[in-house]
Amino acid sequence: MLNLVSLLFLCGSAHLAAGACATGWVQFETSCYKIEARAIKQWTDAKKACEAEKAQLTIIMTKEENDFVQRELRKLQIADMGMQFWMDGTDITTEGQWIWESTGEYFEIYDWSPGEPNQSGGEEDCMSFFRLYDYHWNDEHCNRPEGYVCEKEMASGPAVG
Numbered sequence: 681m682l683n684l685v686s687l688l689f690l691c692g693s694a695h696l697a698a699g700a701c702a703t704g705w706v707q708f709e710t711s712c713y714k715i716e717a718r719a720i721k722q723w724t725d726a727k728k729a730c731e732a733e734k735a736q737l738t739i740i741m742t743k744e745e746n747d748f749v750q751r752e753l754r755k756l757q758i759a760d761m762g763m764q765f766w767m768d769g770t771d772i773t774t775e776g777q778w779i780w781e782s783t784g785e786y787f788e789i790y791d792w793s794p795g796e797p798n799q800s801g802g803e804e805d806c807m808s809f810f811r812l813y814d815y816h817w818n819d820e821h822c823n824r825p826e827g828y829v830c831e832k833e834m835a836s837g838p839a840v841g
């Protein structure tokens with residue numbers, strides 16, 4: 681029989697289930713993040729891959745969030761210094777004017793590696809975390825296949841309890 685205590689317990693677990701990130705995703709504050717290091721893609725395809733999972737390429741709003749994602753990337757201990765991971769930023773619309781593509785908003789914080797963005801070769805319009813720079817930010821050619829970081833809001837779930 682369902683007494684008050686087990687009823688409260690059931691409500692509590694429902695909340696936990698609704699609030700957790702799915703397997704393969706890591707939580708920071710109210711977002712879930714997935715780092716894809718194997719299925720490397722061009723920026724546009726990486727963006728589509730995130731969207732297919734009801735997510736977007738990650739948007740970095742605070743230093744704390746940036747630190748979190750960089751910590752997660754470092755945990756992978758990737759040997760290839762050339763490896764990069766796409767995020768949502770781009771200046772493809774207006775050169776030098778960086779925005780988060782999914783929201784159209786300007787940046788709140790910057791973490792460009794010294795000397796970046798350098799528009800190397802004339803058309804580096806997509807943003808990455810660069811292993812060579814210990815995952816500080818770089819502008820890169822959008823058509824380079826790279827890893828990527830997806831982000832989505834934690835599911836708020838049904839209002840149980």
Ligand SMILES: *[C@@H]1O[C@H](CO)[C@@H](O)[C@H](O)[C@H]1NC(C)=O
Nearest residue numbers: 795798799800804818819820
């Ligand atoms: C510009 O940045 C790229 C990385 O996007 C780097 O490989 C290159 O060495 C940089 N060029 C200069 C002149 O610093």
